[in-house]
Amino acid sequence: MLRRLVFFGGVLGAVFCAGVGVSGCDDGGGGGSNDADVVGDVAGDVAGDVAADVVTPGFEKNSCAGQAAPCLQITGGDVAALQEATNSLDAGTTLVLGAGTFALDNQVTIRQANGVRLIGQGIDLTTLSFAGQTVQGNGVDVVGDDFLIQDLTIADATKDGLRIEESKGVTIRRVKVTWTAGVSSENGA
Numbered sequence: 001m002l003r004r005l006v007f008f009g010g011v012l013g014a015v016f017c018a019g020v021g022v023s024g025c026d027d028g029g030g031g032g033s034n035d036a037d038v039v040g041d042v043a044g045d046v047a048g049d050v051a052a053d054v055v056t057p058g059f060e061k062n063s064c065a066g067q068a069a070p071c072l073q074i075t076g077g078d079v080a081a082l083q084e085a086t087n088s089l090d091a092g093t094t095l096v097l098g099a100g101t102f103a104l105d106n107q108v109t110i111r112q113a114n115g116v117r118l119i120g121q122g123i124d125l126t127t128l129s130f131a132g133q134t135v136q137g138n139g140v141d142v143v144g145d146d147f148l149i150q151d152l153t154i155a156d157a158t159k160d161g162l163r164i165e166e167s168k169g170v171t172i173r174r175v176k177v178t179w180t181a182g183v184s185s186e187n188g189a
Contacts, residue, residue, distance in 0.1 A: 056073065056098075058075060058076045058098030058099045058100065058121070059073055059096065059098050059099075059121065060099070060121065061121045061122055061125070061151065062096050062119045062120070062121055062151060063096055064094070064096055067094045067096070067117075068092065068094065070090060070092065070093050070094070071093070071094040071095075071096065072085050072093065072094070072095050072096070073096045073098065074095060074096070074097050074098060075098045075100070076097065076098035076099045076100020076101070076102070076121075076126065077098075077100040077101055077102055077103070078098075078102070079102050079103060079104055082095070082097070082102055082104075082108065083104075083106075083108075086108055086109060086110055089110060089113040089116055090113060091113050091114045091115050091116075092114070092115040092116070093113065093115075093116055093117075094116075094117040094119065095116070095117065095118050095119065096119050096120075097118070097119065097120045097121070097126045097152065098121065098126070099120075099121040099122075099125045099126055100126065100127075101127045101129050102126075102127065102128050102129065103129050103131070103132055104128060104129065104130050104132065104133070105130075105132040105133055105134060106133065106135075106137060107130070107133075107137040107138045107139060107140065107141050107157070108128065108139065108140045108141065109141045109142075110140070110141070110142045110143070110144055110147065111142075111143050111144065112143070112144065113144050114144050114145040114146050114147075115144075115145070115146045115147075116142075116144055116146075116147055116148075117147075117148040117149075117150075118140070118147075118148070118149045118150075118152070119148070119149075119150050119151055119152075120150070120151040120152030120153075121151060121152075122151050122152075122174070123151065123152065123153050123174055123175070123176045124153050124176070125151075125152075126151065126152040126153065127152065127153040127154075127155055128140065128152060128153070128154050128155065129155045129156055130154070130155065130156050130157040130158065130161075131155065131156040131180070133156075133157065133158045135158070136158050136159055137157065137158055137159060138157055138159045138160045138161070138162075138163040138188075139154040139155075139157030139159075139160065139161040139162060139163075139177070139188075140154060140161070140162050140163070141160075141163045142162075142163070142164045142165070142167060142170075143164075143165055143166050143167060144167055145167055145168045145169050145170075146168070146169040146170075147164065147167055147169075147170050147171070148170075148171040148172075148173070149162070149171070149172055149173075149175055150171070150172070150173035150174050150175060151173070151174050151175075152174075152175060152176075153175075153176045153177075153178065154175065154176070154177045154178070155177075155178050155179070155180060156178075156179055156180055156181075156187070157177075157179075157187070157188055158186070158187055158188065159187075159188045160188045161177030161178070161179075161188055162175065162177055
């Protein structure tokens with residue numbers, strides 16, 4: 001599988017939140033998308049001269065263009081790149097996930113990195129699927145202030161789809177958490 005990380009310089013349901021200060025949720029009516037939706041070279045980004053007609057496939061809605069550094073674009077379905085990125089997060093990092101399904105067998109864990117942003121391409125366009133989980137685990141498991149998650153679907157976690165604890169300033173926007181098998185004592189539904 002081709003791995004692509006791009007570095008740049010320049011519906012909510014069944015979610016467990018304990019001790020969390022949620023600063024904003026909306027109905028999908030605005031915010032979050034980049035007006036330019038373009039990707040350019042690092043030199044062009046630094047100079048502020050990004051070609052408006054260059055769009056990376058899979059990143060049509062959200063990209064690193066216009067995001068504060070550090071920002072990583074992870075091609076849809078590239079589980080290894082997503083796990084590598086979440087295992088080495090620095091504070092303030094934005095992870096932009098491309099369109100597609102990430103078939104995960106373990107939870108996505110974000111710890112001790114404040115200001116992290118996890119952004120997809122839209123509900124049902126970017127899906128974190130945990131149908132392959134072999135152990136009891138959450139889908140996305142977060143402890144960190146000023147966390148933002150938006151524009152994606154979390155499916156089939158064996159426990160909570162999205163679990164956020166001991167965090168302040170959390171924003172959850174346009175996120176769908178679902179279980180394809182429906183309500184069961186065997187999952188988090």
